[in-house]
Amino acid sequence: MTDTQILVESVLQALVAGLFIGAIYGLMxxxxxxxxxxxxxxxxxxxxxxxxxxYVTYFAFVAFGAQAFGTAVGPFAAxxxxxxxxxxxxxxxxxxxxxxxxxxxSAGMEAEGHYAQLILxxxxxxxxQNGAMILFGAEMVSVRTPLSSAAWFVGPFGDGMxxxxxxxxxIAAAISLVVIVSLWLVIRRxxxxxxxxxxxxxxxxxxxxxxxxxxxxxxxxxxxxxxxxLAGGLLAANYPFHPFVGLDYVIIxxxxxxxxxxxxxxxxxxxxxxxxxxxxxxxLVLPTQLQNATIFVFFLLIVILRPQGFFGRNxxxx
Amino acid sequence: MLEIRxxxxxxxxxxxxxxxxxxxxxxxxxxxxxxxxxxxxxLFKAISGIVAPMSGEIRFAGEDLLxxxxxxxxxxxxxxxxxxxxxxxxxxVLENLExxxxxxxxxxxxxxxxERIFAWLPVLKQRRGQLAGTLSGGEQQMVAxxxxxxxxxxxxxxxxxxxxxxxxxxxxxxxxxMEIRRDTGLTLLLVEQRVAEALQFADxxxxxxxxxxxxxGSSETLKADDRVRRAYLGM
Numbered sequence: 001m002t003d004t005q006i007l008v009e010s011v012l013q014a015l016v017a018g019l020f021i022g023a024i025y026g027l028m029x030x031x032x033x034x035x036x037x038x039x040x041x042x043x044x045x046x047x048x049x050x051x052x053x054x055y056v057t058y059f060a061f062v063a064f065g066a067q068a069f070g071t072a073v074g075p076f077a078a079x080x081x082x083x084x085x086x087x088x089x090x091x092x093x094x095x096x097x098x099x100x101x102x103x104x105x106s107a108g109m110e111a112e113g114h115y116a117q118l119i120l121x122x123x124x125x126x127x128x129q130n131g132a133m134i135l136f137g138a139e140m141v142s143v144r145t146p147l148s149s150a151a152w153f154v155g156p157f158g159d160g161m162x163x164x165x166x167x168x169x170x171i172a173a174a175i176s177l178v179v180i181v182s183l184w185l186v187i188r189r190x191x192x193x194x195x196x197x198x199x200x201x202x203x204x205x206x207x208x209x210x211x212x213x214x215x216x217x218x219x220x221x222x223x224x225x226x227x228x229x230l231a232g233g234l235l236a237a238n239y240p241f242h243p244f245v246g247l248d249y250v251i252i253x254x255x256x257x258x259x260x261x262x263x264x265x266x267x268x269x270x271x272x273x274x275x276x277x278x279x280x281x282x283x284l285v286l287p288t289q290l291q292n293a294t295i296f297v298f299f300l301l302i303v304i305l306r307p308q309g310f311f312g313r314n315x316x317x318x
Numbered sequence: 319m320l321e322i323r324x325x326x327x328x329x330x331x332x333x334x335x336x337x338x339x340x341x342x343x344x345x346x347x348x349x350x351x352x353x354x355x356x357x358x359x360x361l362f363k364a365i366s367g368i369v370a371p372m373s374g375e376i377r378f379a380g381e382d383l384l385x386x387x388x389x390x391x392x393x394x395x396x397x398x399x400x401x402x403x404x405x406x407x408x409x410x411v412l413e414n415l416e417x418x419x420x421x422x423x424x425x426x427x428x429x430x431x432x433e434r435i436f437a438w439l440p441v442l443k444q445r446r447g448q449l450a451g452t453l454s455g456g457e458q459q460m461v462a463x464x465x466x467x468x469x470x471x472x473x474x475x476x477x478x479x480x481x482x483x484x485x486x487x488x489x490x491x492x493x494x495x496m497e498i499r500r501d502t503g504l505t506l507l508l509v510e511q512r513v514a515e516a517l518q519f520a521d522x523x524x525x526x527x528x529x530x531x532x533x534x535g536s537s538e539t540l541k542a543d544d545r546v547r548r549a550y551l552g553m
Contacts, residue, residue: 191416198406198417205404208366209420210392210469 002159009161014280016165022276023173024231026269028249029256030180031228033268036257038200038220041102042114044121045093046228046253047246048128049086053229054143054236054245055136056082061143075143076171079233083226090225093124094218102217125246132243142240143233147171172234179230180269183223187265196220200263228253255299261309270310274298319344319505320365320473325374327364333372334360336529342473347499347506349516349537351550352526358509359401361526362477366398367391379472393421395472401481401509403462407451411442414450414461418468427470435464438498456487460494467498475507480515488512513550517541 032046043049057078065074065081101116147168155162187193199206199216206213232249235241256275260267275295282294302309320342328334334357342348350358363369365376367388376383378394386394397418406414415435419428436443439460445453450461459479466474479495480488492515499506499519510516517523517537525533525546533543540546 191420194409194413194416195420197409197413201406201408202404204368205400205406206417207368207388208392208398208400208404209417209465210389211417211420212387212389214389 005159005161008158009163010284011281012161013163014284015277016163017169018277018280019273020166020169020173020276021280022273023176024169024234024272025252025256025276026272027176027180027234028228028231029253029260029268029272030183030265031224031226031231032253033224033257033260033263033265034183034220034227035224037263037265037268038196039102039217041098041117041221042121043224044118044250045125045128045246046224047248047250048125048132049090049225049246050228050232050249051132051241051243051246052089052128053079053082053086053232054241055132055141056085056229057233057236058141058143060085071145072147075145075168075237076175076234078143079230079236080175082233083230086229087222087226089229091218091222093225094221097124098221099214099217129243129246136243138242140240140242143236145237148238166238168237172237175234176231179227183227184265192219252295255295259299259302259309261311264309264311267309267311274310319379320507321375321377322361322365323375323377325361325364325376326372327360327369327374328372329369334369334529335364337374338526338529338531340524340531340534342505342507344472344505345503346521347508347519349508349510349520349523350526351510351513351516351523354511355528356526357529358526359477360529362398362400362475362509365391365396365475392469395421395423395470397466397469397471397474399462399466399474399476399479401477403455403458405450405453405458405461405465407449409450410447411450411453411461412446414465415442415446415468418465419470421469423470424468428468431468431470434501435467438494438501439464456483456491459483459487459491463491463495463498471504473505473507475509477509478511479508480510480512489515513546 028050032043035041035043035046057075060078060081061074065078068074069077097120101113101120145168150167151164152167152170153162154165187197195206195211196216196219198209199211199213203213252275256271257268258271259274260269260271278295278298279291282291286294322338322340325338326333326335338361350361352358360369364371365383371384378396381394383391406417409417415432419425419431424431441457442460442464445457450458453461463479476495479491483491496519498504508516508520517540520537522535523537523540524531525540533540533546541551
């Protein structure tokens with residue numbers, strides 16, 4: 001193989017890795033976007049909801065996933081089981097805490113309750129991180145499946161070029177895409193989805209239509225939590241985690257949502273995808289420690305050149 | 319159908335409405351007129367539950383409305399076409415109408431309501447796929463009215479449907495409303511600053527000033543009243 005071919009091969013390899021990790025980042029961002037977009041609540045705890053999703057996946061896998069589905073399919077089945085569990089968790093957090101500082105109750109508060117929301121979700125994040133530390137300990141945990149280290153071999157093509165496609169990541173990316181497309185269909189086509197959009201668009205008029213806006217917010221919050229938790233569960237098959245892992249990801253999530261354009265669900269997906277691609281492609285030329293720095297340099301460039309994000313409207317600048 | 323007795327409401331601790339009493343019988347067309355800041359929109363918002371009551375009573379079809387949560391009131395048959403239109407700007411025209419039909423009755427009568435709404439307001443049919451936020455003010459007002467009608471309401475409350483519209487467009491909207499009223503016999507409660515038009519076809523009218531009902535009666539009585547003639551009709 002010539003040098004050019006080696007270069008082409010490694011670019012293709014990074015591209016594939018970027019697309020797959022990008023699909024999961026996209027899912028993560030979509031979860032945040034459905035909370036941020038519908039309710040305009042800045043949720044600092046989103047990364048920790050994801051961390052919880054990872055642990056729920058882990059325990060579901062250990063408890064029954066492995067026996068019921070085998071070690072190959074088990075981790076993915078466990079991640080899907082984490083969805084309804086975390087939906088319930090998000091629903092309850094909204095019902096008990098978030099609803100006190102949002103919606104109709106925030107009307108008389110300073111900055112429409114945004115300060116209170118920031119402090120509250122930051123507090124929830126701290127409680128979850130340290131609570132997880134007490135309950136689960138500080139050791140790194142991972143949901144290992146034989147697929148994590150198995151690859152499909154594509155090729156050879158060209159002049160002896162070949163690609164390795166990680167099986168666990170391929171399945172995770174496929175599940176992400178299915179969930180995102182289903183969510184998009186629910187939001188665009190169903191009555192529930194339309195009422196969520198109406199509640200986000202104009203809460204007051206929604207009440208005049210007979211839409212229970214508080215309930216719509218709870219559903220959006222639960223959905224957003226469940227989706228981010230699923231992304232966490234899917235990542236858990238390839239990345240070990242610990243109680244403070246949420247911090248690493250919450251920044252990626254906000255960057256993705258802002259890149260895509262605040263309030264746009266497809267935008268959030270493409271934002272997350274972009275981050276995955278930039279992260280993996282940058283590793284070709286830069287040391288891996290600089291991967292995250294590259295993301296933010298790119299992020300700043302986009303914010304300077306296109307402040308409304310890829311899909312955002314002009315009126316809503318970052 | 320709607321009975322408001324000695325109703326007091328406002329924002330925080332400041333009362334905007336003082337001891338307001340008002341009655342709407344089924345099939346009637348009632349107009350509320352008065353200057354800016356008289357509390358007309360506040361009264362509508364209180365009926366819809368957005369403004370908290372302080373004292374007094376509102377009954378709708380025999381039911382104590384103040385005990386019904388705001389988001390359930392549309393389901394009783396009250397449609398509120400709010401001031402400034404408040405269409406769902408990021409939803410298409412058709413989706414706006416679908417949200418109007420969120421009530422059980424609205425969903426039951428959807429096909430037939432949609433046909434009638436498109437017949438009254440053909441521009442909505444033309445624009446049904448377009449985002450409501452991209453329409454002109456007059457078209458948005460028609461979306462808001464269509465959205466109200468889509469719920470199969472027993473009572474349609476219209477808050478200044480002519481606001482911010484060019485006079486010719488405002489006339490058109492008003493004519494449409496009268497056509498819809500003729501066709502359906504729908505009970506209407508209208509708040510309007512265009513007093514002459516508001517009183518022309520109404521059965522009864524109320525004059526609201528600084529949160530109090532200062533005058534009420536049949537529209538003939540009101541039109542003949544010296545104060546109304548001087549203050550509102552420019553005669």
